Amino acid sequence: MNRRDWIKATALTTSGLLLNDYLLANKLFQQPLALGFSKGDFGNDFKWGIAQASYQTEGAWNIDGKGESVWDHFSHTKGKIENGDTGDLATDFYHKYKSDIQLVKDMNFGIFRFSLSWSRIFPKGTGKINPLGVQYYHNVIDECIALGIEPWVTIFHWDTPQTLEEQGGWTNRKMVDWFSEYTEFVTKEYGNKVKNWMIINEPLSYTGMGYMFGEMAPGKKGLKNFKAAAHHSVLCQAEGGRIVRKNVPGANIGTTFQLSWIDPIDDSQKNIAAAKRMDAIYNRLFIEPSLGLGYPEDGLPYLKTMKKLYAAGDEKMMEFDFDFIGAQYYYRTVAKKSMMPGLKAKEISPKKRGVAMNEMDGEIYPEGFYQILKQIGNYEKVKKIIVTENGTCVKDTVVGGKVHDKERIKYFKDHLAAMLKAKKEGVNIDGYFVWSLTDNFEWDKGFRPRFGLVHVDFKTLNRTVKDSGYWFKEFLK
Ligand code: BGC
Numbered sequence: 054m055n056r057r058d059w060i061k062a063t064a065l066t067t068s069g070l071l072l073n074d075y076l077l078a079n080k081l082f083q084q085p086l087a088l089g090f091s092k093g094d095f096g097n098d099f100k101w102g103i104a105q106a107s108y109q110t111e112g113a114w115n116i117d118g119k120g121e122s123v124w125d126h127f128s129h130t131k132g133k134i135e136n137g138d139t140g141d142l143a144t145d146f147y148h149k150y151k152s153d154i155q156l157v158k159d160m161n162f163g164i165f166r167f168s169l170s171w172s173r174i175f176p177k178g179t180g181k182i183n184p185l186g187v188q189y190y191h192n193v194i195d196e197c198i199a200l201g202i203e204p205w206v207t208i209f210h211w212d213t214p215q216t217l218e219e220q221g222g223w224t225n226r227k228m229v230d231w232f233s234e235y236t237e238f239v240t241k242e243y244g245n246k247v248k249n250w251m252i253i254n255e256p257l258s259y260t261g262m263g264y265m266f267g268e269m270a271p272g273k274k275g276l277k278n279f280k281a282a283a284h285h286s287v288l289c290q291a292e293g294g295r296i297v298r299k300n301v302p303g304a305n306i307g308t309t310f311q312l313s314w315i316d317p318i319d320d321s322q323k324n325i326a327a328a329k330r331m332d333a334i335y336n337r338l339f340i341e342p343s344l345g346l347g348y349p350e351d352g353l354p355y356l357k358t359m360k361k362l363y364a365a366g367d368e369k370m371m372e373f374d375f376d377f378i379g380a381q382y383y384y385r386t387v388a389k390k391s392m393m394p395g396l397k398a399k400e401i402s403p404k405k406r407g408v409a410m411n412e413m414d415g416e417i418y419p420e421g422f423y424q425i426l427k428q429i430g431n432y433e434k435v436k437k438i439i440v441t442e443n444g445t446c447v448k449d450t451v452v453g454g455k456v457h458d459k460e461r462i463k464y465f466k467d468h469l470a471a472m473l474k475a476k477k478e479g480v481n482i483d484g485y486f487v488w489s490l491t492d493n494f495e496w497d498k499g500f501r502p503r504f505g506l507v508h509v510d511f512k513t514l515n516r517t518v519k520d521s522g523y524w525f526k527e528f529l530k
Pocket of ligand 1: 260311
């Protein structure tokens with residue numbers, strides 16, 4: 054497209070600026086993406102999306118019949134969240150979904166990934182349904198479809214109904230029945246409109262941070278809780294897959310994993326072994342049972358104790374033939390031997406190592422993205438990978454109606470290049486979703502870390518598209 058056509062084609066942005074003027078003024082357009090690659094290099098069918106999650110954005114925590122979730126409960130407990138922040142209002146996506154989905158379209162993304170709030174649909178987790186909650190997700194889905202955006206739905210992104218938590222939550226094996234009831238309902242309800250489903254978001258995050266270290270909801274601690282929560286998550290992710298397959302003809306089914314490339318701090322045998330054990334927990338614990346490989350005992354012999362949790366038939370029940378694996382990558386981890394129970398390894402923080410970090414002290418390391426994609430691509434039974442989250446948090450400020458987030462643009466350029474390298478070497482990567490559409494509630498860190506391509510002023514709830522948002526618009530056009 055020549056410049057004149059492009060100018061004609063560009064629409065008014067939500068902040069009222071002419072986008073092309075903005076890009077020219079900020080030199081984002083004049084230098085045509087000096088990248089060495091373009092969208093076309095990823096293939097014509099490559100999927101480009103942008104993601105968010107219910108508790109982090111919706112707000113409306115007790116509106117229209119919604120029940121309490123573990124995150125409502127946890128964030129209302131003093132001292133749990135930085136700055137005393139809560140997701141009570143979050144970005145108010147509950148009321149602003151129309152204009153936010155318009156932003157997805159404005160930035161030229163074809164896919165919007167979001168999650169359902171379980172307790173908005175089943176206020177008590179099971180049993181009675183909340184019709185207003187059910188209708189709300191119809192509205193969101195319909196809005197996507199009306200704008201030509203494909204809705205990709207995550208069934209569970211950490212906001213367990215509080216009533217279920219009071220019965221043990223993920224540590225209770227009954228979770229398999231509760232989760233199945235919920236999944237049966239949502240797939241029957243929305244399955245004629247939604248074909249792309251992700252069962253669970255990052256089981257390691259809520260089982261590790263929520264049941265082992267107590268830093269996230271529900272704030273429980275200990276190996277025993279962690280192991281039970283992990284095993285039941287593994288069962289639910291496979292069982293959920295089977296339910297979607299049964300209820301949604303032609304469904305594309307995945308589930309997502311947090312991944313981190315692990316390097317040892319040095320070349321000593323003891324630290325190489327520590328990195329291997331850490332890899333078993335970080336990158337293998339949840340994916341391998343779904344592939345029929347069981348828990349990765351070869352990487353971490355301690356995992357043999359997981360068998361104590363098995364009921365008859367579990368080995369088979371943990372398996373499901375996913376259409377895609379959702380890979381989520383943010384940072385690399387460097388490991389060293391330690392006395393930590395079970396794992397006997399610890400992380401050496403990026404701060405100590407003096408390397409480039411994001412606002413949450415995660416190391417910025419695009420090479421690790423390439424490496425971990427290769428690692429996941431090596432599993433024979435993984436059919437396809439979709440990067441369902443990747444992004445970074447930057448200290449963004451609005452100056453004169455603009456957010457010049459150069460660091461984030463660099464992060465994306467480098468990570469897209471790393472992904473393309475893996476793809477060119479034969480890893481079957483089929484899509485890439487940015488985390489996140491807007492700045493939002495970053496769990497125990499509250500509103501401080503900003504991950505959005507769109508800035509949110511949490512006092513006024515005003516949205517401002519960041520330079521990185523304009524960058525994607527141009528890249529994806
Ligand atoms: C989670 C998101 C979170 C993001 C950034 C991922 O682990 O799925 O909910 O906001 O990382 O920390």
